[in-house]
Amino acid sequence: MAFVPLDALTTTTSAEAMRDAISKTGCSSTSCGSDAGPADLPPDVWARIKDHPCYSEEAHHFFARMHVAVAPACNIQCHYCNRKFDCANESRPGVVSERLSPEEALRKVVTVANEVPQLSVLGIAGPGDALFDWTRTKRTFEMVSEAIPDIKLCVSTNGLALPDHVEELAAMKVDHVTITINMVDPAIGEKIYPWIYFEGRRYTGREASQILHERQMLGLEMLVKRGILVKVNSVLIPGINDAHLPAVNAEVTKRGAFLHNIMPLISDPAHGTHFGLTGQRGPTHAELEAVQAECGGGARLMRHCRQCRADAVGLLGEDRGQSFTLDRIAETVTYDASKRDAYRDVVAREREDREKAKEAAMQNLGSTAAAAELLVAVATRGGGRVNQHFGHAREFQLYRATPEGIAFMGLRRLEDAYCKDGEGEANILESIIAALQGVDLVLVGKIGDSPKGKLEGAGLNVSDEYAHDYIETAISDYYARKFGAAPRALSA
Ligand code: CLF
Ligand code: SF4
DSSP states (O other): OOOOOHHHHHSOOSHHHHHHHHHHHOOSSOOOSBOOOTTTSOHHHHHHHTTOTTTBTTGGGTOEEEEOOOBOOOSEEOTTOOTTSOOTTSSOTTOOOOOOOHHHHHHHHHHHHHHOTTEEEEEEOOBSOTTTTHHHHHHHHHHHHHHSTTOEEEEEEOSTTGGGTHHHHHHTTOOEEEEEOOOSSHHHHTTTOSEEEETTEEEEHHHHHHHHHHHHHHHHHHHHHTTOEEEEEEEEOTTTTTTTHHHHHHHHHHTTOSEEEEEEOOOOGGGTOHHHHTTOOOOOHHHHHHHHHHTTTSSEEEOOOOOOOTTOEESTTOOOGGGGOGGGSOSSOOOOOHHHHHHHHHHHHHHHHHHHHHHHHHHHHHTOOOOOOEEEEEOOOSTTBOOOBGGGOSEEEEEEEETTEEEEEEEEEOSSOSEETTEEOHHHHHHHHHHTTTOSEEEOSBOOHHHHHHHHHTTOEEEOTTTTSBHHHHHHHHHHHHHTSOOOOOOO
């Protein structure tokens, strides 16, 4: 996705022009986290997640996160991790980020905050375990929150050291904590974790997983008791914990987890992990969606995770980390709040409009007599609109429409974008058609006749008729036309 360009924020003179910039260039990725909005949550909870792109699907259309890789040490071994790379619990496997001291991290965060008005969250997710390497994590959070008091602090951990730091996290107003919990049964855990290092000793086998499990559950309960919002990440490993994840969902829901993010294992021999080298495969789209469906009644599901890099910067689905490496940032930086403040004012108004459009869309659906279901894939660059060219899409957002409403269902990620240097790639098109299997309608901002014809030849309906409309408005209008209700005027 693209950022709102800085010049759009610094040179525009009217709110209308800034809003236009959002609608045309917003998030290139789509919803994350819970798709619950202000109407579904207590006001105090909504206030805490509304600017967090991972905890709110709605927020990820507008807000960005950044990670700083300040915590290299880890206290466990996961079979999907090669310690040469970053922690795979909250970041893309096989990626190495630039290790930073807390002082370097502060410079980087201030630089990004000055240049990326969407920035709302600072996350520490490794490259090892943020809580085992606590001194560096704590120092970074302290310095950043002093310089940028309104930035949200977010941390991700394997949970082993968590109970030792809950009080300090609460005192530092860290309001969002992710724990990776892949099992609640140590018999399954021993297939994932060969060893842990705890209280000066190395443990292996079932005993290691028993200790890890107990510490994870204790840490979760302690956080919930202090009102901290907890997201649980689970790596879906076919044949090992796929049938077990509904039990994990039930346990973490019972203990008050706010969100459950089921992530597909990414396994590649080139990553040098135990799973990669022993041929353990990751799940298919269908397998991931089936497990998510089984867990649908428990903790709210996050379906928009992009398995970011540990040095990711930007809206989810986009990574501008390489623009902010240490060699590109100044030795001395001072925080300037003006762009972030201006951006927030504009987003507040854009959100109001989008909410109204969604309400109208839901009424439109409700007016149809049919009980039909429609699965829609949308190409979007953010702002909640159908606004991405088919050839540029690297993923599609999936929505299900029924007379009861429109629900975000997850992502269909692509191997690559169709268009390269202005030319379409036939083999990529084949993989895109495969990724869109089961979809009834594909909505894009624009598409050429040739790829459109090929998609239609493969049985997919494609439309660019709704370019720049809100996603819900477009889907409800198509649905109403297809299933018999009177079409209504588009109101984006
Ligand atoms: Fe980072 Fe994680 Fe905080 Fe988000 S990421 S520490 S909760 S600010 Fe978000 Fe990235 Fe998925 Fe993580 S999309 S990998 S869930
Ligand atoms: Fe690797 Fe993270 Fe697991 Fe530690 S917790 S072994 S860094 S994936």
